[in-house]
Amino acid sequence: MRFSATELRFQLPGFAGTNNVQDAKRLNGPVVGNPSVAPESAMISNFDITDTKSAVTRDGNTKVYTGTPHSLDPNGSGYFVETTFKLLLPTYSAVSLCSLLAPTLPMSYAKCNYLTVCSNGVDLFMAQSNTIMQFMAPTAQFKVPILPAQHVAFFNRTLYYAVGNVLYPSDTDNIEQSDTRAPTFVFNAPITMVMPLDNGIVVGADKVYWLAGQVPEELTSLGDGYDGTAVAGTGVVFDASLFGGSGKIGMFTANNGICLCTNSGQIQNLTLNKIGFTAQQQGAAIIRKKNGCNQYLTWV
Secondary structure, eight states: OOOOHHHHHHHSOOOOOBOOSSOGGGOOOOBTTBTTSOOOBOOOOSEEEOTTSOEEEOTTSSOOOOSOOBOOOTTSSOEEEESEEEEEOTTSOEEEEEOOSOTTSOOEEEEETTEEEEEOSSOEEEEETTEEEOOOOOOSTTEEEOOOOSEEEEETTEEEEEETTEEEEOBTTBTTEEETTSOOEEOSSOOOEEEEOSSEEEEESSSEEEEESSSGGGOEEEEEEESSOBOBTOOEEEEGGGGTOOSEEEEEEETTEEEEEOTTSOEEESSTTTOOOOOOSBOEEEEEEETTEEEEEEEO
16 A cells, blocks of 8 residues: 555654743643654753653752852852852852951862861861851961962862962861971962862963872972963863763863863863963853763853
């Protein structure tokens, strides 16, 4: 038996495209007894599929914090700055945790086990949930307190903190103090990025450097990692499995493009001579997954 084209289209389900008008949870589609209805599709964000196969939107899908915040903690703690140091609540409201001496300066965060070290070069404290703790002054010989730093990072049980063009390490397993006999790392310009990976630390200053090693006494500079400057706030560390590898990978925005860093200290500019932008002194970045793609989004 021969069928006309019209009859074939009637018997085979089609595709009606993406419906952005109707409620995304109540789209039309083929049902038993009428299988030829063309199915529709929709893009829904912030939702879950329940055990009964229905879509339920999550809290926050339409909620926005309407203030003027800055310096949101990239570790997901919910800390940010807006006149005071605040914590974002699940209701998208915020509670003020403490006042700041320099509320307009960018805040840097380091997740240290169950604590988060917060510093902007003037203010320095530790936070755990909605509790704020000050650093204790050490009394032992050769021990000095941690200084307020522009950038803080936690690597192999040690807090690294950048003050101007000097990178200091804390005592191992005691991030509240540093030893005057410990090695320091001096660069040729103010430090703009401290980004630990698995086998070392990427440091941005007048250029981008790779400090290879696991502990302060063994960290060794293998020379310039990249002949460019890193924009502060754009460094992001993520699992290399997103790119089919293992361990950690870092990405940052330089003054001339977006760069990828491997665990061996290799740095590659992925957008050189491809994307142009006006470089700034400060920026932000996130890693997100959308439409099956892993994306690095940066603002400078």
